[in-house]
Amino acid sequence: MAEVSLKQVKKSFGAAAVIHGIDLAIADGEFLVLVGPSGCGKSTLLRMVAGLEEATEGEISISGKVVTRLEPKDRDIAMVFQNYALYPHMSVYDNMAYGLRIRGLNKEEIDQRVKKAAESLQLAHLLDRKPRQLSGGQRQRVAMGRAIVRQPAVFLFDEPLSNLDAKLRVQMRIEIKRLQRSLGVTSIYVTHDQVEAMTLADRLVVMNAGKAEQIGTPMELYNHPATLFVAGFIGSPSMNFFPANAAGGTLELPGGQRWTLSRQVAAQGDVTMGIRPEHLTLAGANSPAGHAILPLYVELIEPLGAETLVHGRLEGGKAELTARVDGEAAPVKAGSTMRFAVDPRHLHLFDRTSGARLQ
Amino acid sequence: MRKVGFNNKLLPYILIAPQLAVTIVFFYWPASQAVWQSFLIQDAFGTATEFVWLENYETLFKDPSYFNALVVTVVFSTAVAALSLGVALLLAVQADKHIHGAGPYKTLLMWPYAVAPAVAGVLWLFMFQPSLGVLAKQLRGMGVDWNPLLNGTHAMILCIIAATWKQISYNFLFFLAGLQSIPKSLIEAAAIDGAGPTRRFWTVIFPLLSPTAFFLLVVNVVYVFFETFGIIDAVTHGGPAKATETLVFKVFQDGRLGGDLGGSAAQSVILMFMVIALTAIQFKYIERKVHY
Numbered sequence A: 001m002a003e004v005s006l007k008q009v010k011k012s013f014g015a016a017a018v019i020h021g022i023d024l025a026i027a028d029g030e031f032l033v034l035v036g037p038s039g040c041g042k043s044t045l046l047r048m049v050a051g052l053e054e055a056t057e058g059e060i061s062i063s064g065k066v067v068t069r070l071e072p073k074d075r076d077i078a079m080v081f082q083n084y085a086l087y088p089h090m091s092v093y094d095n096m097a098y099g100l101r102i103r104g105l106n107k108e109e110i111d112q113r114v115k116k117a118a119e120s121l122q123l124a125h126l127l128d129r130k131p132r133q134l135s136g137g138q139r140q141r142v143a144m145g146r147a148i149v150r151q152p153a154v155f156l157f158d159e160p161l162s163n164l165d166a167k168l169r170v171q172m173r174i175e176i177k178r179l180q181r182s183l184g185v186t187s188i189y190v191t192h193d194q195v196e197a198m199t200l201a202d203r204l205v206v207m208n209a210g211k212a213e214q215i216g217t218p219m220e221l222y223n224h225p226a227t228l229f230v231a232g233f234i235g236s237p238s239m240n241f242f243p244a245n246a247a248g249g250t251l252e253l254p255g256g257q258r259w260t261l262s263r264q265v266a267a268q269g270d271v272t273m274g275i276r277p278e279h280l281t282l283a284g285a286n287s288p289a290g291h292a293i294l295p296l297y298v299e300l301i302e303p304l305g306a307e308t309l310v311h312g313r314l315e316g317g318k319a320e321l322t323a324r325v326d327g328e329a330a331p332v333k334a335g336s337t338m339r340f341a342v343d344p345r346h347l348h349l350f351d352r353t354s355g356a357r358l359q
Numbered sequence B: 001m002r003k004v005g006f007n008n009k010l011l012p013y014i015l016i017a018p019q020l021a022v023t024i025v026f027f028y029w030p031a032s033q034a035v036w037q038s039f040l041i042q043d044a045f046g047t048a049t050e051f052v053w054l055e056n057y058e059t060l061f062k063d064p065s066y067f068n069a070l071v072v073t074v075v076f077s078t079a080v081a082a083l084s085l086g087v088a089l090l091l092a093v094q095a096d097k098h099i100h101g102a103g104p105y106k107t108l109l110m111w112p113y114a115v116a117p118a119v120a121g122v123l124w125l126f127m128f129q130p131s132l133g134v135l136a137k138q139l140r141g142m143g144v145d146w147n148p149l150l151n152g153t154h155a156m157i158l159c160i161i162a163a164t165w166k167q168i169s170y171n172f173l174f175f176l177a178g179l180q181s182i183p184k185s186l187i188e189a190a191a192i193d194g195a196g197p198t199r200r201f202w203t204v205i206f207p208l209l210s211p212t213a214f215f216l217l218v219v220n221v222v223y224v225f226f227e228t229f230g231i232i233d234a235v236t237h238g239g240p241a242k243a244t245e246t247l248v249f250k251v252f253q254d255g256r257l258g259g260d261l262g263g264s265a266a267q268s269v270i271l272m273f274m275v276i277a278l279t280a281i282q283f284k285y286i287e288r289k290v291h292y
């Protein structure tokens, strides 16, 4: 049983506070993803769990044992680094066996574990090679193998796929998830790629400037982003935002359009409204009742095959909008005005100043 | 594909000509002079010169003082190379701990480490000065009759220390640069794999540093063989009783002072071949174990 828990963990480098008190409880076998923009402190948080960075305040425990002040080797963790950090002077075999030898396992046991890991990672024929003789993807797998053979309580990953090309990244992403599922090892995974985050995570933590903005399953975060930041970060292309004015049950859009909301909104005054591009559908003659209609002046279209991205402006206003429509749908032409329909259920409202979600 | 190259056949030769000239003037020419001289014997007044084939070499190999110089050189160079590399590595590892990721002013931080040995070298010599030196006094207080002017072993120790200190700064800078080029994540990976600091050093850091160490070994051996002449001349003049007379010092002693140009030239030639052989051996055997 390897749960990981963080209690009010803080970190400062000198006077600069980087992590401002993070609470997390990770269940045994869970795949937790830390996601956020560059510099938000993901790596720092992960490195504190690894013991490579000392927490300035707070408590970290693994499997019920407080490890805040322990050395990395006493924490029963394995880590996969962004640059893989393979020992360049050792063969693939020795790279994987290094940690086991230090732990004093006998030769047969080491050999068996390394061979087994190599088998499952398709590295069996590469065991005698040096890291420099491997491709990026193979190096990545060796780094994974080095983590697996140790049979640690927790896997830590710091952007392990960011040095791979797009296709390989998708392939390795699936491989990592499959491996984690079959081994059932508690994992913490850092990435700035929200697609990677959504696809891998049981739960994900969206971080922003050293704080956890929201913690939840990918679908929770997608459907109910707690803040403007999360709403903008999760989903691709990202959510459309524009200012609106709420009064009673009506919402006034920048173009002068008025919507009557079916659900009660407590908010009054200035709010920020959010609609995901995929929730804007081309309004036909018979749009379902209750759908709000947005007239969009189309400026640019990006056909992606299965779908088409439509970029435009809200008629009568400056607000920019992106819609994601079926690639086979009625032809959209740049320079024309088109009507889009939105199901009010897919409308997100946020406080203009605090950015908090309004129910 | 357009092939890029020299159209003018002469141009490549013109371009390497200066380098070639320097090599010829400063190496091949004196070297061949030395070889030629080593076959000659001049009389004491420099009036008559006789071609004697290998007689100079025969005399040399029968001369017990030549073998003394050989032994002295082996002891001296082994000690200096080992000490200067070892101490420089130790200092560099310490400095590296404090400097890692310290940013632009790390070069400044490095200076004291680099300069200290040179300053300290002078201090050491003062401190070991038999009549006035602080350390010399202390040694005597401990019952050691410290006197490098009379005691050959003491003189040798003094020369070794002086030659070593002079070389440490140089080795230090190279080791530090080598250490700094090792990615931090490698050390961290080893720490997570369970290796303590000592183990990390010997299994990860040192192997990655071995190209630097190998390069320095070659440089240091050449240094002790050829360039320590000045130090020995200043500190002990090869004495007492030839206890610190290395091969290179003997060349100078016999040639300039003893007037035995032929014998001195023969010694130079042997020395030259020794260094070539040593370097070749180092490249052949040690390089094979070096991890790049």
Ligand SMILES: Nc1ncnc2c1ncn2[C@@H]1O[C@H](COP(=O)(O)OP(=O)(O)OP(=O)(O)O)[C@@H](O)[C@H]1O
Pocket (backbone or CB within 6 Å): A013, A018, A036, A037, A038, A039, A040, A041, A042, A043, A044, A045, A192
């Ligand atoms: N050793 C350090 N000394 C001082 N500041 C640091 C140190 N390490 C990180 N920081 C700062 O802490 C903040 C968070 O860094 P961190 O590496 O955790 O970001 P990140 O979220 O992993 O970003 P990225 O996605 O670019 O890897 C950054 O502002 C960074 O400058």
Ligand SMILES: [Mg+2]
Pocket (backbone or CB within 6 Å): A042, A043, A044
């Ligand atoms: Mg990072």
